Amino acid sequence: MLVLLLLACLTVITLDARGGADSPVNPVRSAVGDFFGPIEEVTAAVVRPVAAVPEFFRTTGGLRSDVVRLEAENDALRSQLATSTVARNRAAELDGLLATSRHSGYSLVPSRVIAMGPAQSFSRTVTIDAGTSSGVRPDMTVLNNDGLVGRVLRADRSTATVLLVVDPDSVVGGRLGSTMEIGFLRGLGRVSDDSLELDLVDTSAAPERGDVLVTWGSRDGAPYVAGVPIGTVASVTSSPRQLSREAEIRPFVDFTSLDLVGVVVDPGTASDRSLIEAGRTTGTGEGR
Numbered sequence: 001m002l003v004l005l006l007l008a009c010l011t012v013i014t015l016d017a018r019g020g021a022d023s024p025v026n027p028v029r030s031a032v033g034d035f036f037g038p039i040e041e042v043t044a045a046v047v048r049p050v051a052a053v054p055e056f057f058r059t060t061g062g063l064r065s066d067v068v069r070l071e072a073e074n075d076a077l078r079s080q081l082a083t084s085t086v087a088r089n090r091a092a093e094l095d096g097l098l099a100t101s102r103h104s105g106y107s108l109v110p111s112r113v114i115a116m117g118p119a120q121s122f123s124r125t126v127t128i129d130a131g132t133s134s135g136v137r138p139d140m141t142v143l144n145n146d147g148l149v150g151r152v153l154r155a156d157r158s159t160a161t162v163l164l165v166v167d168p169d170s171v172v173g174g175r176l177g178s179t180m181e182i183g184f185l186r187g188l189g190r191v192s193d194d195s196l197e198l199d200l201v202d203t204s205a206a207p208e209r210g211d212v213l214v215t216w217g218s219r220d221g222a223p224y225v226a227g228v229p230i231g232t233v234a235s236v237t238s239s240p241r242q243l244s245r246e247a248e249i250r251p252f253v254d255f256t257s258l259d260l261v262g263v264v265v266d267p268g269t270a271s272d273r274s275l276i277e278a279g280r281t282t283g284t285g286e287g288r
Contacts, residue, residue, distance in 0.1 A: 089259070090259065090260055092145075093144065093145055093259060093260040094110070094260060095145075096144070096145020096146070097110060097144070097145055097260065097262045097276055098276060099145070100143065100145055100262065101262070101276045101277065101278060102278060104225075104227060104228070105278055106225060106264045107264070107265050107266065107267045107268075107269065107275050107276065107277045107278070108143075108262030108263060108264060108265070108275065108276040108277075109130050109134050109135055109136055109262065109263040109265050109269070109271060109273065109275060109276075110130075110260065110261075110262055110273070110274075110275075110276055111128040111129050111130035111134070111136075111160075111260075111261055111262070111263060112128065112129050112259060112260055112261075113126045113127070113128055113258045113259055113260075113261060114127055114128065114129045114159070115127035123163070123167055123168075123169070124163070124164040124166050124167035124168075124170075124187065124189070124255070125153065125161050125162060125163055125164065125167070126150075126161075126162050126164065126258060127159055127160070127161055127162070128142075128159065128160050128162055128261060128263070129158070129159060130158075130159070130160060130263060130273070131155045131156050131157045131158045131159050131160050132155050132156065132157050133157050133158060133271075133272045134263075134271045134272055134273050135263075135265045135269035135270055135271040135275075136152060136155045136160045136263050136265070137152065137155060138152050138153060138154055138155060139151060139152060139222040139223040140152045140222065140223070140263050140264055140265065141215075141221065141223065141224050141225045141228065141263070141264040142162045142261050142262070142263050142264075143228050143261065143262055143264065144253060144258065144260065144261045144262065145260075146229070146252045146253045146254070147228060147229035147230055147231065147251065147252035147253050148165055148172070148215060148224070148228045148229065148230045148251075148252075148253065149162065149164065149165070149253055149255075149258065149261050150162045150163050150164040150165050150167070150170065151163055151170075151223040151224065152223075152263065160263075162261075164187070164255055165185070165187060165196065165230070165251065165253075166187040166188070166189070166194040166195075166196065166251065166255055167187045167189065168186070168187050168188065168189035169187070170186065170187045171184055171185070171186055172184070172185045172186075172196075172215060172224060172230065173185075173215060173216045173217070173218065173224065174198060174213040174214065174215060174216060174230055174249075175213065175214055175215070175216040176200075176205075176207055176211050176212075176213055176233075177211060177212040177213065177214060178208065178211050178212075179205065179207075179211075181200050181201070181202055181205045181207070182200070182201050182216050183198050183199050183200035183201055184198070184199050184201075185197065185198050185213070185230060185249060186199075194251055194255050194256075195234065195248050195249060195250060195251075196230070196231060196248070196249040196251060197246060197247075197248060197249070198213065198233070198246065198247040198248075198249050199246060200245070200247075205245075206236070206245055207233050207236055207245065207247045208233060208236070209233050209234065209235065209236060210232055210233060211232065211233040212229065212231075212232050213229075213230045213231055213232070213233070213249060214226075214227050214228060214229050214230060215227060215228045215230060221264070225264050229252050230249065230251060230252065231249045231250050231251040231252050231253075232249065232250055232252075233247045233248070233249060233250075234247075234248045234249060234250040235247065235248045236248075262276060
C-alpha cells in the first residue's frame with residue numbers, strides 16, 4: 001500500500017513538472033485551492049491576533065518604560081530649572097552686596113536668612129547663618145542689596161537673631177534726602193504690609209511724597225551706620241490738632257523674600273568666612 005502511494009505521488013509530481021501550464025494536475029490543484037483557500041484565510045484571521053499578543057505586551061511594556069523615563073527626565077529638568085533660577089537670584093543679590101560695599105565703603109559679613117520669627121509672635125525677627133565666629137555681634141547693622149533690613153539682637157557662635165525695622169519695637173533714625181531733615185522711623189507691625197511711620201524732629205517740616213530716607217547713623221555706628229537707604233515717603237497725614245505731620249514710609253526691602261543679607265562689621269574683622277570689603281570679597285579665615 002505504501003509503495004503504491006509513493007508511486008502515485010511520483011507520477012503526479014512528474015506530470016506536474018513536465019506539463020507546465022497544460023499540466024493535467026492543474027484542475028486538481030485549482031479545485032484544492034478553491035476549497036482550502038477560504039479556510040486558510042479564516043484560520044489566518046483567527047490566529048493573527050493571537051500571534052500578535054506577545055508583541056503587544058512587549059510594545060506596551062516598552063511604552064510604559066518610555067513614559068516612566070520621560071517623566072523622570074521632566075522632573076530632573078524642572079529641578080535643574082528651579083535650582084538655576086535660585087542660583088541666578090542669589091548671584092544677583094551677591095552682586096548687589098558687592099556694589100553696596102563699594103559705594104558705601106562698609107565691610108560686610110555675607111549671610112543667609114535661615115528662619116523667620118514664629119508666626120504667633122508679635123515680633124518681626126529672622127535668624128541668619130552667621131554668628132560670633134563670623135564676627136557678628138549684637139547692635140550691628142544688617143542690610144541687603146535693596147536697603148536697611150534691621151539690627152542684630154543677639155548672636156551665638158553660628159547664628160544670630162535680627163530685629164527687622166518693621167517690628168513695632170524698632171526705632172531708626174532717618175534723614176530725608178531732599179531737605180536733610182531728621183526724624184525717627186517706627187515699625188507699624190501690620191500683617192498686611194510692612195510700612196514704617198516717620199516723625200520728624202522739626203514739627204514744621206513737611207515731607208513730600210516720593211522723598212527718599214536714609215539712616216542718619218548712630219554713635220560708633222551701633223546699632224545703625226549712616227547712609228543706608230530705608231525707603232520712600234508713601235503718604236503724609238496731618239490734622240488741625242496736630243502741630244506736626246506724620247508720613248508713612250514704604251521700605252525698599254521686601255521682607256517677605258529675604259535671603260542673602262550683609263552684616264556691617266569693622267574692616268579686618270576676624271571671621272570664619274570671606275568678608276566683602278570695599279567692593280571686593282576677601283578671604284579672612286580664622287584669627288585674622
